[in-house]
Amino acid sequence: MFIRPDGRPMHPGYATLHFTRLVKRADVPPIRLHDLRHGAASLAHEAGADLKTVQDLLGHASIITTADTYVSVLPFAQRRCADATARLVLAAARRTRDKIRKRARRNRPQQRPNNKRHPAKKR
Known part of the structure; x- marks a missing residue:
């Protein structure tokens, strides 16, 4: 969840659109905002975080979801x-x-x- 400077929630579509513009401006291969979540989970696991910790960080109800979907x-x-x-x-x-x-x-x-x-x- 993204928030505005005043603490109110930001509409998810706005964050996605803004991120897409930043990716194009940076001239890097296309990546979705959600892909950063996958990358963060994989890097946290690689850095030594156990799957239970990664599960908690991502807010998953099941560790199976974390292991199967997010952590490569x-x-x-x-x-x-x-x-x-x-x-x-x-x-x-x-x-x-x-x-x-x-x-x-x-x-x-x-x-x-x-x-x-x-x-x-x-x-």
């Missing part, structure tokens, strides 16, 4: 997600490996040091 997954976000998943998997693998090694050491019989020789029994 950007390539960097996909990479960050894949890297985070890989870190979790590798950390779990290291913990498992360490547990296996620790248990193996506990289960091995104690070996005598090689530097002590036992004299052969004489008969």
Whole structure:
């Protein structure tokens, strides 16, 4: 919602028309005013805002609407997600490996040091 300097609401058509004129004057590719909402949601999510926060910012009743309609997954976000998943998997693998090694050491019989020789029994 846009408001006038005196606080009264501005008619949505006026804001759209004014934005269209600004886009043409700036000589940028055509974009709708509503597209800024999509972009803002995607950028907020990319910056680290969780979907619940984005949902609240946009005023959606359902997080599904936010996820399906407004938040596009950007390539960097996909990479960050894949890297985070890989870190979790590798950390779990290291913990498992360490547990296996620790248990193996506990289960091995104690070996005598090689530097002590036992004299052969004489008969």
